Amino acid sequence: MRAVELFAGAGGMSLGLKGAGFEVVAAYDSWQGAVDVYRANLGGYVRQADLKDIFAIGPTLAALAPDLIVGGPPCQDFSAAGERIEGERAGLTRAFAMLVCIARPKWFLMENVPLATRSQAWADARAMLVKAGYGLTETKLNASFYGVPQDRKRLFVIGRLGEADGFLESALAAARSCQPMTVRDMLGNALGNAFYVHPRMPGKRGVWSTAEPAPTMRGSSRRPMPGSYQPHPADAALVEAGAFYTRPYYEGRGVRTLDEPAPSVIRTTRERPRPKYLANPHPADPVPATAAAVLTQEQVSRIQGFPTGWDWSAAAVRDVDQMIANAVPAPMAEAIGGVILAREAGESIPEIQGRFGEWLRRSRGFSKQAIRNAKSRVNRARRLLGGRTFADAAAELAALDTAEAFAALPTGTRSDLRAALRLYREWQAEPKRGRKVEAVPPAGVKAVAA
């Protein structure tokens, strides 16, 4: 699938999507420094552009005819760390939606802070996207379950033309790891998302992330990791301290052990503890902040999913901190991209969620066996539909009728599958009780940094 990225920053999202198998054919950002870093690492196709100017960019996008438009419009106007007054930057979320509506790709993917869902800008953008025919999956995902050691919760909205809302939710949940990734995993001790290649010389790196190119393999590379393996000297201080300090949000905890994910990376993550924090440390700090390591920019970059060796030299050090904080961690983008590609290829179907079986028993008097049959027929119909869901029930049945493999089935089987799908839709149409609503701080709450 061909993808175009808007608000591409230094390229975290593009890196991940490429890793998943997308061909990224164009990328845009207004910040020249970010464009330079993107170009140095990912490709010369990136362009500096102000995406407010939808008259200029709209026709170009339509001509590119991508299968996916992806983007993380600026979040400062929605972010818990900002004033939360919707200004020009919030307007760029509308610009993103307008550009999607102009180019009408089959798919889009948008990333933002969870608070964006409370904004007028997203309400407007959402209305445009729905009107243009996109079914939406709006979900909050935690990066620590998608390949990076960071407790970073972000809103992802995935749209596909013609789908029923929520169509990708179960597939995204299935791509989640069982355990959150910790900083120690990243450093290689637990080899979570990393592998060991015997270093050529003592003191050279032996542990590599699966998100980066592997070193050259030699005959001796396949030796098992020795128990005495020492981490690369650049990480030695961190490993030795066993804990690290990051500037907290609000009055949160500043010190974490290596056996936890890091908190969400922000521009000031690697600041040293200030006297105010040292005088009034968080009661749950596992060690005093003075005994904890302060992360290097390279470590923060890795915690944000950038591979070792990512070339930041095109930008000023302070700007790099901002670009890192802005990024979608590449392993997370790769996982989401993989879920999209699998669905596009018809390799996954949405799971039957909730209490469909219970409803069949209560309202239709189905036996256990009849419930099992109904569920397996829904799944079979979904597979015949290539994993597609449909906003419209009649369109779903019509699509099933035109599926070649369906037409080849005996008449009785076909009517069983149709009946099961109808029942499932009936159940879906019923109002559900007890849907979980995410807790977010009330509007107007400001961040209190240490």
Ligand SMILES: C[S@@+](CC[C@H](N)C(=O)[O-])C[C@H]1O[C@@H](n2cnc3c(N)ncnc32)[C@H](O)[C@@H]1O
């Ligand atoms: C949240 S960051 C996106 C980061 C990116 N998704 C990544 O993974 O690295 C938002 C980006 O929007 C860019 N931006 C802000 N205003 C813009 C505008 N008017 N036109 C284009 N890009 C803009 C910023 O420079 C920033 O790089």
